[in-house]
Amino acid sequence: MEKIVIIVGPTGVGKTSLSISLAKTFNGEIISGDSMQVYKEMNIGTAKVRNHEKEDIPHYLIDEFHFNEDYNVKVFQQKAREYIKLIQEHHHLPIICGGTGLYCKAAIYDYTFLEQAEDTSFMQFLQTCSHDELWSLLTIIDPKVCEVIHPNNKQRIIRALSMAHNGEKKSDIIEAQEHIPIFDVYVVGLTMEREHLYERINQRVDQMMADGLLDEIKQLVNKHEDVWSLQSFQGIGYKEWKPYFEGNATIEECVELIKKNSRNFAKRQYTWFRNQMQVHWYDIEDDHYKEEIQNDIKKYLGEE
């Protein structure tokens, strides 16, 4: 079975730089497992790799979508797997690098996403329902998922309803799966002391401002009528600016919010990677963590 390395961890630990150094030592090519870095023209706020940092390593799923397009797990999974194949045809090592937990898991686990026709009339119908109505509808249509979805989680309820409407219940799909990786994969997780991480995140946001985050936002705002409703603008570092452009917040307030949201996000990422996937963790505050990772990957690649 062909091998894959995947790098995960919270925002700001240094996944990007590790991915490049691993790609160089192991002849790798990098696939981004990130829901925001796919968007062109969104560079500073997504902490995207700069071109000069890429060191001629091929990168995939970065700058592949226009910021007014939608992106989702299904699209990601399909493309990521195509690129894995492509890289293996090059006889190179696929390295998935990203912080979007669901995407990283979907790339390598036996998650399946069906073709789904847009049924706008049904979605509109759901919009007219109250929260309680949606929930009771779901308890009738797919009672089994109701054990897994919290009654308050409207977004998930609607998704489950539309899946059932599309012909396949969410509970059936999940039941049909084995919940195991379909690839031979080594998962590298980067971590560091929480407090230090938070400091680093704060500093990184300040650096983004110094690098011209606000200018980046202004340019995008001028290119589209209502950027704030775009999926790409739900990303941290972008959505927080809406009140500023509406005259309801200062720059400083927006920056603080971005820092806070980034910290909260980092915590959620930990929760995902600790509990949803089998990760080999490395503390970047250990002096020799890079060598350890390289040695462990060498061993992993040497196994047959």
Add this chain to the structure above:
RNA sequence: GGGGGGGUAGCGAAGUGGCUAAACGCGGCUGACUGUAACUCAGUUCCUUACGGUUCGGCGGUUCGAAUCCGUCCCCCCCCA
């Protein structure tokens, strides 16, 4: 010096005799997550595994019972001088 307001859990802020270890918000922590996932949602947050223990600026009273009433002391803010 005179007058007024105030000191409540990490922070903000309710509570003005028992139902209060103390609403609520923020922050923190933990968790869930299968097409918005940088999303959405849940739990928890004085100490203690528990029994229980210690709290509402300090000390001392009143009371069966006090964050809440009284006395006193300390600190902060505003106004007058």
